[in-house]
Amino acid sequence: MSTALFSVTDKTYVVDFAKELVALQWNIVSSSGTAKILEENFIKSCRISEITGFPEILDGRVKSLSPKIHSGILAIRNNYEHMKQLKQYNIGMIDMVVVDLYPFEKTVSDIPKPLNKKIDKSVIENIDIGGVTLLRAAAKNYKDVIVVCDNNDYNAIIRKLRDNSITEEFRLELAAKAFRCTAYYDSLIAAYLTYEKFPVQTVIPLRKISKLRYGENPHQEAVLYSNGITKQHESAVVISAKQLSGKQLSYNNYVDLESAWNLVHEFDNPACVIVKHNNPCGCAEGLNINDAYSKALSCDPISAFGGVLAFNGPIDENVACKIDKMFIECIIAPGYDKNALDILMHKKNIRILLQKTPYIKEKQSIEYRTMSCGMLVQDKDDCLSSDIKFVTKRHPTKEESKALDFAWKVAKHIKSNAIVLAKNAQTVGIGAGQMSRIDSLRIAIEKMKNIKEIFNEKSYPLVMASDAFFPFADVINESIKIGVVAVIQPGGSINDDKSIISANEKNIAMVITGMRHFKH
DSSP: OOEEEEEOSOOTTHHHHHHHHHHTTOEEEEOHHHHHHHHHTTOOOEEHHHHHTSOOBTTTTBSSOSHHHHHHHHOOTTOHHHHHHHHHTTOOOOOEEEEOOOOHHHHHHHSOOOTTOOOOHHHHHTOOSHHHHHHHHHHHTTTTOEEEOOGGGHHHHHHHHHHTOOOHHHHHHHHHHHHHHHHHHHHHHHHHHOOOSSOSSOOOOEEEEEEOSOSSSTTSOOEEEEETTSOGGGSOOGGGOEEEESSOOOHHHHHHHHHHHHHHTTOSSSEEEEEETTEEEEEEEOSSHHHHHHHHHHHOTTTTTTEEEEESSOBOHHHHHHHTTSOEEEEEESOBOHHHHHHHTTSTTOEEEEOOSOOOOOSSOEEEEEETTEEEEEEOOOOOOSOOEEOSSSOOOHHHHHHHHHHHHHHTTSOSSOEEEEETTEEEEEEOSOSSHHHHHHHHHHHHHHSHHHHTOOSSOEEEEESSOOSSTHHHHHHHHTTEEEEEEOOOOTTHHHHHHHHHHTTOEEEEOSOOOOOO
8 A cells, every 4th residue: 555644734625635545545644733634534544653653842843854754755666775774674665745834934924024133933933844854855756756745736646546647757747846845935934034135145935926918029928926025915016916907917017017106106296107118208296196197198198108007196087087098008006986997997908907005115125137047136226316416506496406306206217328308297208218318318309399388388497307427518408408407417427527517508507416327
């Protein structure tokens, strides 16, 4: 008869699985907790302590760590010496290991990582030792031992046992899954216990959330993973937003939603951001969300076609009626009233996302970007400026300062080279992702000229933001021609003086932030 060892924390379906194995003439060995539920359901099992001849000790920290157990798992069945040694020491073979691990992931989701490095006792006690060792042993010897770490596999295993169709390929699949399980588990522990920002070795625990419609292009497959150490269900992030309507999201949808959602939360007042191809094509604060949307759209209504919308306040019927007039890929907001949803949801393809958790910026967070055979890791760009200086004779007025502050926040979220033209708290021209900064300005100017009422509007001062310094005075000189009266930029060029001189000659106010915001 074959023998299966059971030691599970999650008892879901374990009784039915064990009953099926018994019906197939399998013996059951189990840890005390699992044995209790099996016995309550009239399933006979031999406790691990009966095999080891040793009780579970140290509050359960030691129970399966024994040569009597692991020799029975690791012995190669067609190795004569292995079989001889099992017989010599009266050790029985174990042909299946059914194990899940202590709920470390759930535990740390309820206990935030302490800043003082004093780890809670319950976190430590939920670090599984014996379970991980059992899974690794069984997975290593997969040709002879079936390893089961997921109760979703119970039914498939029973079917194959009944049909006598357990193949080596199937065993290998289960083994690989077990190693992924233990690797993910250890990565969660390592991430939680590590306080060093850039350790010599690092791991990123990732759990698959869903398959995506496609990648950047339809011929590319894509899936969405979440960082398992983050309490996603209580974080105001895009991947935990609830999709209320529309088609399955694609890779590009998520990239654009992330950009729009992060930018719209730079602002405290009601705000709207419209993103196209990972760059904002319109952004504005307003008296209310309706006003903010109208202003954001007016910046570049042509590019907004097929874009992604993000709001930092709930959408009402008035906003929904305006949105309904154009083609939009996705909307994300912290709320929708019933009439707004009724209007928006009649368009079957529009993806409507709800993220009602209050947005809180992460502190001391890092971000990753893959490259061939490697990974780039850096601090997230969650600052705005380091050393504000007024470098021209004329300082910006209160109105100009408000517009500069707004434009600077937007420039931070645009692919470099980035130029933002703004009036009040509204973008009126955006130039993004150009190899030359003067070209970015020219694109921004053309965008503004397309909206004649904005170009000719004199009520508010026109200001300009640049994500990096001006290598030459040409950008300042060109901006002066279209009526820019105040500029904000990081400074740091060897030609800063030339730009400042040009600004002074035309009575332009210039502010230097001391912090660059390249976005690649």
